[in-house]
Amino acid sequence: xxxxxxxxxxxxxxxxxxxxxxxxxxxxxxxxxxxxxxxxxxxxxxxxxxxxxxxxxxxxxxxxxxxxxxxxxxxxxxxxxxxxxxxxxxxxxxxxxxxxxxxxxxxxxxxxxxxx
Amino acid sequence: xxxxxxxxxxxxxxxxxxxxxxxxxxxxxxxxxxxxxxxxxxxxxxxxxxxxxxxxxxxxxxxxxxxxxxxxxxxxxxxxxxxxxxxxxxxxxxxxxxxxxxxxxxxxxxxxxxxx
Numbered sequence: 643x644x645x646x647x648x649x650x651x652x653x654x655x656x657x658x659x660x661x662x663x664x665x666x667x668x669x670x671x672x673x674x675x676x677x678x679x680x681x682x683x684x685x686x687x688x689x690x691x692x693x694x695x696x697x698x699x700x701x702x703x704x705x706x707x708x709x710x711x712x713x714x715x716x717x718x719x720x721x722x723x724x725x726x727x728x729x730x731x732x733x734x735x736x737x738x739x740x741x742x743x744x745x746x747x748x749x750x751x752x753x754x755x756x757x758x
Numbered sequence: 759x760x761x762x763x764x765x766x767x768x769x770x771x772x773x774x775x776x777x778x779x780x781x782x783x784x785x786x787x788x789x790x791x792x793x794x795x796x797x798x799x800x801x802x803x804x805x806x807x808x809x810x811x812x813x814x815x816x817x818x819x820x821x822x823x824x825x826x827x828x829x830x831x832x833x834x835x836x837x838x839x840x841x842x843x844x845x846x847x848x849x850x851x852x853x854x855x856x857x858x859x860x861x862x863x864x865x866x867x868x869x870x871x872x873x874x
Contacts, residue, residue, distance in 0.1 A: 646800075651798075675860055675861045677861055679863075684867075685846075685867055685868045686865055686866070686867050686868070687848065687850075687863075687865040688865070689861075689862050689863065692860075692861060692862065694860075733800060733801065735861070737860070737861045739860075745791070745803060745806060745816070746801075746803070746861060746863065747803075748793075748800040748801040748802075749800055750798055750799060750800040751800055
């Protein structure tokens with residue numbers, strides 16, 4: 643069975659600085675997707691970034707980028723130029739390639755606080 | 759732009775009572791799912807549906823029932839509420855198998871359920 647581990651329950655960063663959130667996963671599959679989801683205090687969760695395992699290039703979305711290390715089964719999220727609006731719970735998630743679209747496996751989350 | 763709508767947002771039940779959490783989406787998504795979120799546990803999949811008339815169990819299905827009679831609606835029923843079902847429940851939907859949107863879940867705002 644696949645598992646997703648986020649070892650940092652809480653983190654904080656000063657506004658405008660860079661922060662990296664860690665995620666490791668375990669799977670025997672070779673094709674899969676990895677995600678970072680953001681859950682702001684208002685609670686509605688949104689997708690931040692997605693990485694396909696077969697792509698060697700790390701995904702980027704504006705200030706958000708990932709460091710995908712397939713051999714090490716590591717998938718970290720880097721947030722550059724942190725903003726107050728980045729304060730949220732961040733969840734790392736895994737999905738098998740070709741699997742049912744609703745079947746994501748989530749980590750336990752990292753609570754990020756951006757301080758002014 | 760309603761997206762995914764969940765009702766009610768808050769509910770208090772007594773042990774043994776039954777209730778239904780409603781979920782509706784207006785994006786014509788084939789896939790819908792229910793997750794529960796507990797402190798320190800991340801999100802865990804309860805049930806999911808890949809289309810009208812088709813449902814299946816997720817990681818933690820016991821005590822819950824679902825049906826999918828239309829594409830838009832995916833209600834979650836608690837048959838006999840227990841204190842262990844105290845949680846925040848999220849409904850989510852997604853597009854079909856198109857790779858460009860794989861794993862992108864659209865979440866509702868959540869329903870906080872307390873069972874006394």
